[in-house]
Amino acid sequence: MNNHAIDAATKAFVAYRDLLFTVAYEMLGSASDAEDVLQETWLRWVKVDLAQVRDQRAYLFRITTRQALNRLRTLKRRKEEYVGPWLPEPLITAPDMTEDLELAESVSLALMIVLETLSPIERAVFVLREAFDVSYDEIAAIVDKSPTAVRQIAHRARQHVNARRPRQVVSPGEARRALELFRRALESGNPQDLINVLAPDVVFVSDGGGVKQAALRPIIGAKRIIRVLLHGLPKIEGALTGEPTVVNGNPALIMRLDGKIDGILAVRVEDARITGLYYVRNPEKLTRIESETPLTLG
DSSP: OOHHHHHHHHHHHHHHHHHHHHHHHHHSSSSHHHHHHHHHHHHTTTTTTGGGGHHHHHHHHHHHHHHHHHHHHHHHHHHHOSSSSOOOOOOOBOGGGOOOOHHHHHHHHHHHHHHHSHHHHHHHHHHIITTTOOOHHHHHHHHOHHHHHHHHHHHHHHHHHHSSSSSOOOHHHHHHHHHHHHHHHHTTTHHHHHHHHEEEEEEEEEEOTTOOOOOSOOEEHHHHHHHHHIIIGGGSSSSSEEEEEEEEEEEEEEEETTTEEEEEEEEEEEEEEEEEEEEOOOOGGSSHHOOOBBBOOO
């Protein structure tokens, strides 16, 4: 390939890079694996004769999705051996992303946890159709299925996700208020303040990956979670503080222990109360948090 062709391939790839990263990340739940997929996409894209490509975006979607599907199968084996609950790798995102409610919801940790319950093909079809509005015909070409089969897969995946996703998409302001009330209640150690902000059937999921201490199963119920928060966390040596941030397009807290990042705490909010708490402590999933500037997904 001559320099002109490489320049043209590079220009096209850079133009769609953020979009391709978001596709791969939503399919995999892992930023490091998404980056690997993009590297594999680039190696294949640079060998393509662009003169034969009618729709560069569609072609790049096809390469990225197929590479992500291959990677999903490897990740599945890795997750089967994982210690405790597996949570997606959190991403610090640009603050203004919270204003795009659809995009923020599509990459929220709460929804991405639901996507984990889909099969690889269902997840690919759901992400491409629901998050990026790719046509059924295009998706069919990407996943080597007929358009009719893709419609059936999309319908099945949508039903599955809708039955498990949050009932409503709350405004960023409402989510921030609930998170701030939770942070203050945690700092004050007042059980009643925590009861006021946590839904009775709230779920607490923590991911230590076998490296950091974390519950091996989700904890369900406000009273049980409050006992953990008020009696378990104080046993951690050092001062634990929460710093507001935006993770995966939604308000969250960077939890610091004596100034060093201990984890990321994301929440699901419904009817002004917290229904889900997701605490990522696995150091391997926090390596990007300190070093990176906020990402603009999409």
